[in-house]
Amino acid sequence: MGKSKLTGAWGEALAAEYLRKKRYTVVASGYRCRFGEIDLIVKNKAFLVFVEVKLRKSADFAQAMEYVDGRKQDRIRTTAALYLSENPTDLQPRFDVIEIYAPDGTQTLHPEIHHLEDAFQ
Numbered sequence: 001m002g003k004s005k006l007t008g009a010w011g012e013a014l015a016a017e018y019l020r021k022k023r024y025t026v027v028a029s030g031y032r033c034r035f036g037e038i039d040l041i042v043k044n045k046a047f048l049v050f051v052e053v054k055l056r057k058s059a060d061f062a063q064a065m066e067y068v069d070g071r072k073q074d075r076i077r078t079t080a081a082l083y084l085s086e087n088p089t090d091l092q093p094r095f096d097v098i099e100i101y102a103p104d105g106t107q108t109l110h111p112e113i114h115h116l117e118d119a120f121q
Contacts, residue, residue: 010106011055012039015098018113024049033082036075040098041083048091050080052119055100068097073120095120 016026024042031038040051052068068076073095080093097119102108 007055007106008053011100011102012053014100014111014113015051015053016040016042018098018115019051022115028083031079031083033079035082036079038076038079038083043089043091046092047094048084048089049094049096050076050083051096051098052076053098053100055102057103057105058101068119077120094118 012029016029019040019042020026024044026040026042027048028041029039031041038050039053040049042049042051052072054067076095080095084093095118097116099114099116100111101114102111
């Protein structure tokens with residue numbers, strides 16, 4: 001596994017743990033189809049949440065959310081639609097972004113985590 005994939009997996013694991021502490025249940029991780037990938041799919045009592053995880057060393061250049069542009073959002077929505085067609089649910093779908101700032105990469109002891117709910121409005 002390359003360094004980039006390893007770092008991405010570390011960020012997704014941090015995000016999953018953060019969401020578990022917020023009482024979400026992880027449904028899937030790294031869901032892939034021909035349209036794209038969704039980093040995490042989690043649920044709570046009301047929502048099935050499709051989560052894009054963005055890991056950055058700092059917000060000096062741009063906030064992580066700024067990397068989830070309209071094209072990326074459309075790809076995630078299309079991927080989520082396929083997931084929902086394969087896995088019907090009564091839960092309301094929602095799209096969130098988890099921003100993780102880790103100045104020392106995977107060696108960061110206390111990464112800063114921001115959870116942006118309903119981020120694709």
